[in-house]
Each structure stands twice: as structure tokens, then as C-alpha cells.
Amino acid sequence: MKSKLTRLYTVSLLMISGLLVNVGAFAQTRTVSGKVLGENGVPVSSATVSVKGTRISAVADEYGIYHIKVPAGDATLVFSYVGYNAFEEKVGETNEHNITLHENKMQLNEIVVTALGVKKELKRVGYSTQEVKGSELTKAREPNAINSLTGKVAGLTVGASAEMLGRPQVVLRGSTDLLFVVDGVPVNSDTWNMSADDIESYTVLKGANAAALYGFRGQNGAILVTTKKGSKEKRGFSVEFNSSTMFEKGYTALPKNQTEYGYGNNYKYAYGNDLYDLDGSYRRSNIWGPRFEGQPVKQYDSPIDPTTGQRTGTPWVARGVNNFENFMETGLLSTNNIAVSASGDKYDLRMSYSHTYQKGMAPNTKLNIDNLNINTGYNFSPKLRMEANLNFNAQYTPNIPDVSYGPNSYPYMFKVYGSASWALSDMKDYWKGPTGRPGLVQYYSEYGRENNPYFVANEWLHGHYKTDVYGYLKFTYKVNKDLNISLRSQVTTWNQFRTEKVPPSTNLNGYYSGYYFQKNGPLYNIWYGDYREDKRMLIENNTDLMANYNKNLGKGFNLTAIAGGSLRTFKYNSDWASTYQLTIPGVYNLSNSKNPVKAYTFGSNMQVISGYASVDLAYKNYLNVSATGRVDKLSTLPEGQQTIFYPSLGVSSVISDYTKLPEAISFLKVRGSFADVKGGLTNSTIGSAYNALTTSVGNPQTLNSGLLGYGSELYTSYDGPSYTNQMAYNTTTFYNNTPSITYSNTLANKDLKSFDIKSYEAGLDVKFLKNRLGLDVTYFRTINGPLIYPLPVASSTGYYSHNVNGITSQKDGLEVSLVGTPIRTKDFSWDVMVNWSTYKEKLKDIYQNEKTVTINDHNYHIGDRLDAFYGYKVFRAPDGQPIYNSSGLLLEPKTGTDNKQLLGYANPDYVFGINNRFGYKNFSFSFQFDGRVGGKIYDYVFAQSMNSGNALDLVQGDYGAARLNEWKSTSLSTVDATPAYVGKGVVISSGTPVYENGAITNLDQLKFDKNTKAVTVQNYVQNSLYAKFDEPFLISRSYLKLREVVLGYTFPAEKFHGKFLKGASVSLVGRNLLYFAERKDIDLDQYASGFNISDRSLNSKPGLQSTTARRFGFNVNLSF
């Protein structure tokens, strides 16, 4: 066993050194030749061929062709190559042997990409990385390359956004600020600016240890993307075509609504006699109205008697039971890529064009993405090589949905306040009379809260236009065989333009002053709409000079050293502007504004000058030591604190190479590393110019909270200055557009130092049973801090916080990945990969002698889990029954910070992914389950639809029975309802509760009786359950998803011999096919992030999301 390993190792080491070995020739030999191909028919160049039991070997050329001299008689050839299973073939009479090698993900001599794009043997790496092949992610596709990494890497959680063009939450070891690196250079990425078809591999550097060389941007780890390069095929070129078409239909998670009761309040409803219900009492109504029993009710389309001016009732029936389902359409995701690779004596070239077209499920929403990638190299001489890469990405759409809790979004319109009172089919002509006025007033069933969904779909448009370009030019000069020097300049830049056209008569829900339906005498005042623009531009240049030295020092010592310097210059500019009521309806132009335009600009500049060095010293396999150091001069930090140094150290040793281990263990490597990263006063993302401006003076306002009152703030990738350590005046207006200012609320600190993140990691790689089973375990501890933190101060200072190097958290986690091949026969194979990870983050230290710190309105003590979240809980008797007051409502909790109770933890206990892959001859079948276990989240849509009277729960069980009885007691809305809901629980019959920190401390001294007081269901929900408590709406964050299923067939390679078509494969694919969770109101997938130390967000109470659906389709891959 050991000798085989050693030999494999030796062979590959030789290979890596780039030496061809063809040892000796025996007296009587013959030459055997042939071609070594991979499963996909592509030649395996540099594959090693050796004669078993001898030291004879040869290496295949770039076309996979080998020639080997074989001694006379019986011989067995062993074919091997990094990343493939070794294959043995007996040499009989024939001298030609064409071989197909199968990929093996568990190879020992795996090469990984590390920081700065440096390739290293995995066994020499002292920290945790994990690689995913790009080809695995181009079949059952996501619209976004990064989304596809879900469940594939232990410790990496990707929460694909339910929204079109939404930025996924990419969480690595609990942090969301990750660095994206393409071919060794950091790019500014919204995760949409790369095409999955151009990606050779994704390497996840898990944490600071791996990414220390990238400086502060690598503080939480990085995702390195290696793009595909030019072909080495004999013909000099190859063409790949990949086409994927997927349909989106069948909801994975869908909030369920009742359709028994319609608009109204306390079982009553009547639309006013006014055209727009302005004189009605049930405008902006909830869904607590009468039951649909066909009784006459005055409705939006009931006729008005011309003589009396009174509206006449029409039958009250559930006209729109399936409004939402009928409104939504089948989504489509179509991705096509064509890539041409070529190479010649001196050049290699790859040109690739991808087009993604996505049609949303919501009508009239779509997205186009063009991605052009050119990768080329030219060898001036064997010593001098020039490489250039350019990626051009354009995203454009006239309309994508905007989802938040407000009148702009479908979940709000259909799921929270969607009544079955109206029929969807009636709404298609949204300008129709009598209430509609073409181009001016929409036709709808209510005027106050919502909008006609077709009007929203076709008139209220959110455009997005972005061009995103990154590319580099690089010279590499090979001074000698040990040393090369490279000079590279790279630009990453994007321009984004977003528009919002708000049509006349749009209901903005009264949040934004100025929008109203009003009657002025006989005339209706209709506002004419608005137009908003959001422009953002970023340009960043990274220029590097790097020397790379690699030398075998002899006696088993090997040295690799890198030294370099880089200059990063950064510039960002943004504008946000909006009309303040249009003067001419339908003209969407900023100059068409009735009141002065509201406009904001924000710009920033930054520069980072860096020097870095890395030394790797290896002594055989006993010990590999890797040390890095980096110095940054960072312009965002205060004068005098700008120069920061940070080191890292990694150690690894392959124990199995020098120690005898039980036979079951075929390989054992241990590793450990330490890194210390510093930085500060930068933000990873940025909002609108308005948001950025207010954030920079320490008074963050989103468009939603500060200006518009609806909609969602768009955050784009940034990685630039935050300017939050400065005291400044920001101009604004509060009263009647008169000029005013705000002044910083955070005290600046001239002596503020960079933040400090120390990361420790230890791990082991073990392979068992002749490498059939591989286990990788990593334990990490990250000491986050002291961070730059706006520590609260007593408000009597006039300020709310001061910047300090305070608060430190400690994160401890474990990541396990298991790879196995339970079955491998000639025709059938079964591979399994399991990823599992967990971590906990606790408060380790606060500033100076502080014992508690107020975060998210809770005072955390040292040692507390920072993802613990607090809110209002139902009081319970010792036997667990809820306690009611004498009025039949739940006993009211005390409010205030100290009275909130622990509701749960925002982070999951653990996250896992399980991949299975079966191969039978040319068929393959793979599927992946992944999910998260543990943690709690507030089910916002459930809470809101309970409050609105619209949740299905309100017509079922006790609620349903009481509601029906109450309804019956109203005699068809003619008398007031008799309350019928008696909450199951107790009332205090004697004793007075004593409260301390929000809990009753003398429960044992109280006596309880059964609660017998009835209240109406509406009162119970709206005045008690929803109004006073958080606990009833908490759900488990656990879920399990059947993420992807791929059934593929690869046409046998021999069919294409001598044909134009060189290979073909087809697949049937599915994504998100099954979803299991406690309540399926929301797709929990999106909420990957729990507590996040960098912005202290807790993500325990998210807003509304679009409904997610299953996706299925087919994929065709052709190569020419």
C-alpha cells in the first residue's frame, strides 16, 4: 500500500516539476501507444503511463497521445493523472490501447488554487479550502453562478434570493462580506457578473487563514474563480455549446389564505356611494368582513341607483379563490453559451458568449444578461508571456418586481391583504370605467391600500440596466527555471442605472405624503405619479508586481517564495433622484416635477498600497510551513494609523507518509494555521446615494424609512470607504423644503486603530479503504476583534455612540466533509459527498471595563451568544397554559429592553448538504439534498396575514369554529357579532403577579382558573396576539430541500470519431423540487444569514418575499 502511494506521489511530483521521465530501456522492448481520454472525450494531456512493477513510465502529450516502451511478455500498464482514478490495462498482442480515465474527486495529489491564484498541492496547504468544478453547476442551473454553490461546500451557505436579480446571501462561517476573486485578482461582484459556463472551478478559501494575502478584504474568506482557458486540442480549436432551458412552476412555499370571508371589519362591509369609496367606512379594509354567502353587499362594482345616488348590493361571493395562482405565470430560465477555444504555437485563446433570459413568474417581468468573456495568452518567447482577460457583462430589464411590505409588491397584495372578494379576470382591463380613466386612474376593487395587479405589472415599472466589465493584462517573465516575475494591471468597473416609473393614481398606501385620493368639491384630485432614478458607478484598479520563486533545495527541501506589491485605487459615485409629483402624467422625466426634485449624490475615493510576501518551505512530506505577511497603507484609516501589518502561518504534515498506520487508513494529513487580519472603515455594500450619505454621518436612513415609505433599499457591492469616523454636517430638509442639517451622532476617534481578526484553524484529511472514503475535518476559532465599533454612549453627552476599538466575539466552528465511493464497478458507480458545518459566536470582550453591550435592543453580557434574540412572550402558568386577563385577552407583557424574553437563536445549529451521484455506462443520475437545522425566525407573512384576517389558520380549528359562530350571530351583518373565541388557558383567580425583567416571579403563589371569557377572533388576533407578542409567530428555521436532480446521458465518444460533432450530452434537470419545513409560508432558503458581526444585524425578522417555485427543464451540451 505504502509503496504504491509513494510511487504515485513521486510520479506526480515529477510531473509537477515539469520533468518528463522516461527511465531506461530494456533489451527487448516494443512500443505501445494510444490515446488517453477523459469521460467527456477530451484528451488527458500529461497523463502518466507506467509499466506495473517497473520504473518505466511515459507522459502523454497535449493530445493525450502516449508512446511507451514495454518489455516483452506480459505487462500491465498503469494510467494515472491528477484528479482521475488510476486505470490498469493488460497489454496483450495489440500495440494500440486507447484508454478512458474516470475522474476521482478524492485524489491525493490534488492541486488547489490558493490566494493570488497560486496553485499548490493540497497536501501542502495548512488551511481549509474546498473546490467545486464549474462543470457541476451548468446543468441544473440557477440564474446566478454563485447560487449554485449551495450545499456543495462545508461552511459556505448560499441563500439564493427569492427575488429576481436579488443578491444571494453568501455566508461563510457566519460572515457575509466575502471577496470574489477571478483568476487571482479581486473583482467587485454582485454575483451576477460572471457566467457559469466560463468557470473552470470555484475554490472557497474558508476564512482569514486562507485569504490573508488579500488583506482586509479577505478577512472572512474568499471565493476564487478560475476561468476556462484556451484549448490544447490537436486541431487547434474546439467549440462548446451548452444550452439549458428551465421552467418555473409549482410553489415550494406558499402562504395559505382563507377564502371564506371577504373585505371588511367585524363581519361588515359596504363600498361607499362615492366612485372611489371616499365616503365609505371600510376603505383600506382588512379581510375581517362578512362570510361569502351570496347575500347582497355593496361592492366596488355594484350599481349606483341614479335617482337616489345609493349603491345597490350585489351577491357577496368568493369571486377570486385562486387570484394569486391565476395571476402568476410560468417562469422561464434559458441560458445559452457558445465558447470557442483555440491555441497555436505561441498563443491560446478562448472566447465565450452567454446569454441568459429569465422570465419571471410575475407578469411582465424579465431579465436579460449578456456575458462576453475573452481569455487569451501570447508567448513572445519561452520566457515572456502576455495574458489578457476581459469579461463584459450587461444586465438589462425594463421591469423586475420590487418586494417589500407595501403596495408595490404582490405578496402584500395577494397574500397579506388579498381578498377573494374580487375576481382577477375583472382586473385585466385596468383602465376601464366607471372608476378607471385611461392613462390616469386605475380600475380596482379598493382605493386606499392596494393596486390593481395588472396595473402594477404593466405600468409601475422598475428598470435595471447595468454594464459590468473586468479584465486584466499581465506579463510574466521567466527569469530562470526557478524565478518568474509578473506585472499585472486589472480594472473592475460597473455602471448601474435603475429607474422607477410610478404611474398616475398609484396607491402608495399613504406612507408618502402627497399621494391620496381626495375629492375637492365635485372634482377628484388624482396625483400624476412619479419618476425616480438611481445611478451608481464604480471603478477600481489593481496593479500588482509579483515575483515567484520556486526551488528544490535538495535533500528533500523545497522552497516557494512570493514577494509582491500592489496598488489599489478606487472610485465610486452615485446619484439618487426623484420627482416630487409629476406635472404631466405619463412623462417619466426628472424635469417633469411639480415640486423641487429630491436629489442626492454620494462619491468616494480610496487607495490601498500594499506589499506582501509569502514563503513556503517543505521538507519532504514531513512538514510544510507556509508564512505570509502583508503591509497595507489604507487611506480610510485615521492619519497615523493607516499602515497595518498582518501575518499568517500554516503548517501541514502527511503523517501517513512516514508513520505506519492501520491498513484501513490510506492517507492522513494534519494541518494547522493562524492568521491575523486588519483593516477598517470600509463597507462591503452600499445603498442608494441617499442611504450612503446618511450612513456616512452615522444616521442611516433607507429610502423606505426616510423618504418614500415603501420599497426596498438596493445594496450593491462596494468595498469602499464608510467615512463613519468623522463628524460632519449633512444637509437635509425637515420642514416645508427649508434647508436644514443633521450632525453626526457618533463621536469620531482620532486614535482609532484598524480592526483585528485573529483566526485559528486545525484540521485533518483522512482517506480510508484505499481512498474509497475521504474525510476532511476542520475546527476553527475566530477572534473577531476588537472591532471598530460605535459603542453606545450615554445620550446625555448629546451623542449616541463613539467609535472605539471595542467588542470582540469568538466564533468556534466545525466543518466536516465526507467523500465516498461506495460502489465502483466497470459500468456502475456511486459517489457520495456530505458537507456539514456548525459554529457558534459568543461575546468575548467589550470595550474597557464594560460588562454589557446593547445590540439590537438587548444588553448582551460577555459569554452570551450574539445570535440570541429577544421579544415578547406569552405568560404561562406553571402547567404551561397561557395566562389571560379578565377581558379574555392574553395577559399583556411589560415592554422595554429589560422585559424582553429570549425567543431563540438566529443561527442554525448546523447546515448540511448531501450529494449523490450514480453512473451507469453513459447515464448519470445525481441529486442533492441540503438544509439547515435549528434556529428561529419570525414568520412575517404569517403574522401579517393573521392580523389582516387572511390567514388560512383563521378558518380552521378553534379560530374557524369561533369565527363561524360569530358570523352566524350577526344575522348576515345586521347585528354586531357575539364574541365566541375563548382562548385555551387560565386566568389569575387570586394573587397579584410580581414582574421582574418581564417574567412573573411568583407564579407559585398565584391561583388560576380556566379562562371562560369570550372575545371576537378579530379582537383576539388584532388587539392581543399580533399587537403584543412576537412568540406566536416564530417558526423553526430548519428546512430540507431536494435542491437538484440531474439525469444525464452522454453519447458514447466513439460515435463521434471523425465527425464534425465531437461529443454530446443531454440532461433532464430539476431544482428545488421538494421542500420540507415547519410552516411553508416562506422559503427559508433565502435567510442564510443569522447574526452578522460586521454590521451586527440579526436577520431574525425579515419582511416579505416572493413566492418561490420548482424549476425543471433540460440541458444540451455539444462539443465540436
Add this chain to the structure above:
Amino acid sequence: MKKFQYIIALFALVISMSACQKGNLENNPNVASSNSLVPPSLILNRALYGVYQGGGVVDSRANSVFEGPWDQTMRWNQYTVSNLSYYRGNNSYNWANTATAYDILKYVSKMEAQAATQFGSPNNVYGALGKFLRAYCFIWLTQRVGDIPMTQAGDENNLTPTYDSQHDVYRNSLALLDTANTMFGSLITSSNANTTIDGDIYALTVSQWQKVVNTYRLRVLISLSKRADDNADLNIKSQFATILGNPTKYPVMTSNADNLTFKFNSSYNQYPRTPSEPYNLYENIGNTYLNITTATKDPRTFVIATPAPAQLAGGKTVSDFTAYVGADISKAQSDLNVASNAGTYSFVNYKRYFASLTGPEPYIMVGYPEMCFNIAEAINRGWVTGADAATWYNNGINASLSFYGLADGQILTIGDLAGKTLGTVTVKMGDFLTNPAVVYKGNNNDGLTQILNQKYVAMFENSGIEAFYNFRRTGVPVFAQNGPGINGSGVIPRRWQYPTDEKVYNEANCTSALQKQFGGSDDLNKDMWLIK
């Protein structure tokens, strides 16, 4: 080979040309740094907006509460009662940690410094307004909690300011108000008396501001009535008498035209109730108010409320005062909701308060009617001699009636909760003014109760939580409590708890203040020095 090196050299040259950014990159280029020249008017604008909004509201601080009309504070004043939590909030006085108004102090310091630099002297109108605003923000907080940091507050270099006793806070604040008056006195000339101050969103003239300062000082002095006898050093009574006795030196408001008000506008600062606001059915008028006005046949009843639907259904007319029924805020919200649906209670007068974007009236922060009642109260208490309480009492009533534009014989249209006209009533001023319950009963307890009741009625939907503070100090009018609707205990708290930031980040000083005042516990139900 050489030629390739030239290529690299050229490439390196190109890069070096494009690279380094020069100059200061640390500073935020988008805003004015702390040492910029900023017009004091812009800072005044922000400070005054903060006064209208309430402590901490502009900065969205935890527990901050908007102080304008038709909101949470007006339920604490028991003018309105919510029967549905989601749309009209809760009634429960579930108080905890307060917010603070120290943001005003911060802006005032900046404003004073900028004005002193830009005008060459601290003796200017912004300096005078600064004194007033300082007193305003300290008193705002001390009324809520008790002792607070004052002398050491607002200092960027002292993050743990010590607490001043409530006694000292009042003494110092009264001195600040006196200085403000003196400064205005020295600054006002016949040529500038009627000019407004740049940045003043309330648009008062300089001389009106001087009146505001003194009128506010009268409010502060009367709020100290429980401490008037045992704190000779504060000279509460004599200060009051001095102001009243010297209108040249201490001018006070002379009519509603002098009111410190916030005026609404249709484009940017709309009235909180507008035609697009459809939730009137979830709010009722409180019985604390209607019990007073209906018993006295007060025509303001018709102005602010609708008749209770059940009363009309029972045969009463819209002009029958007994048809106007207030809701008892101490009842459980579910019971209020059921009763309101059954038509038991009066709603807010939709026709008046929901008719326009600018509202029927400006929001009064410090008003002339209240001042009249404060003076009447002082006379009733014997603080001032030689003045007639009845005159000031009647002045107050008449000023309030004129604020609503009410006159005898006027015909008012009565509507329902959605503004549908139900009928008309004729204002019979005599029925009200000559009502035995209204005619001043003299400088005795009954007279005092009358003054306090009328002050309460005049402060309907205005003056922040002054109505509550008056009740807390005097017990008049009697606020509804001891029911399941008033938090868990049924009792209206007497104070707020200290802000969380003070308790955690100024711990030693805050703890010591609690020790001195309340035996160490931050008890909501204990009385502070002011009202003991």
C-alpha cells in the same frame, strides 16, 4: 529578446501614469466637516423641528414618541382612545425606558458656536434662543425621570456626566430662561421686533419669541407648585409674580397669535389626519374629555367629536350633549372594540380633522390659553396678588373658543365617523359660559378644579403631554385607570425609567441618582421630587 523588455517597460509606464490618487482621501467629500462654517439658521431649523417631534424622534431613537396631534401622547392625555391596536396603537401606558431630548442640546451648542463665530459675538438671537432651547430640553427629560445630567451634559469630552438633582435642574433652567429673556430684551429694537429669525420654522417674530420664553417659564413655575413652599431658594412664587408684574421686562403672550405653533403644509408636512386616512372607526374620543365638556354644555364637544351612533339610534338628536359619549381608556381594547362597533362611543370629528392636508389648526406647543389658566392657577394658589383669577380663567376659555373659531349662534354641521352629514347644531355660548359648573367659583379648591379642567380641555390635541403632567401633579381631571386596559397592573405610571444608554454606559452616575431618589429602584410608580 530586448524588444520584449521594452514592451514590459512601456506597460509599466502606462500603469504608473494611471495609478496613484493624491490628496486627502480620508475625509468624506460629500458633507461639511465639523469645522466648516454652517449657517446657524440651518442648525436652528433642525433643533426646532426636534422640539415639535419630541425627544429622540428625529433621530429614530428607541422609545421615542411623536408628540404631535392624534398620536400616542394624546392617548396618554386621554383625549383619544384606540379600539384597535394595529391602526391606532395601544392605550396601555406600558412605559419603560424613556428617550431623551439631548439631541437639541447638541444642536444648540453647534448653533451657538457657529453664530458666535459668524456674528462676532455670542450676544445674538441664536444665542438667546439657545438658552431657551437648553432649558426646554433639560425640563423635557427631568419631568419624565427625575434627576438628570445637566451641568456636565453635552460635552464631547465627558462621556459619563454626573447627575444634577431635579431641584438644581429646575433652578438652572429657570436661570437660563431668565437669561434668554434678558438677551432678547437687549437685542430687540423697534426696527427688528417684528422680524422673523432665519431658520425658525415656527415663523415667530423676535418679540414673540421673547413672549414664548416667559410664557414657557410660567408653565415651568406652575409645574413646580408642589415644591413652591419648601424650596425658598427657587423663589417659585416670586418669580411668577415678578414676570406677571413687569410686562415690559417680561412680556408674555397676549393672544392666540403669539402661540408657539407648528403649521402644517400640503406638500411636505401634512396634518396627521388627512382625507386619505381611513381608520377613523378604530379611534374614539376619551371620556375624560367628553365627561367635562358634555356636563358643561361646552360647544367644543360638537367641534371635536361625532355623536355616538347608538345614542342617535336611540332617538337622541345631534345637538343633545348626552349623545356624545367618550370611551373609557382603562377598558380592555377588545371590549372597547366591541362597544365601539356597537356604536357606544363618539368618534373623532371627521369633517374637521380629516378634511384637508393641512388640517384645521396648527399644533400648539406653548399656547396663550394654557398661559391664562396657569396664571389663574397661580392666583388661585395665592402666588400673585392684585390680579383676578376669574379674569384669566375666562380669558383662557375665550381664547380656546376663539382658537376653534366658535361664536354664539354659529351653526355647526355634524357628521359621522366618515364625514357623512347627520345634521346641524347651533352654538349656544351662554349655555356654556353661564353654566354654574363653568362660572368661576373663587380662589378655592373648586375654583382650582375648574381652572385645571378648562386647562385640560384647552390643551386638546396640543401641548405635548402637558395634560398628563397636570393630571400627575394635581389629579385633575381624574384620569381613567384601574382597568385591564392600563398595562398589567391597571395603574398609570408616575414616571419613565432612565434611558438604557444611561443605565449601561453612565452606570455609576445613573445608579447613584436612582439610589438618591428611589432607593435604588427605577420604579415607574414612584414619585419624583417634582410631584412628591
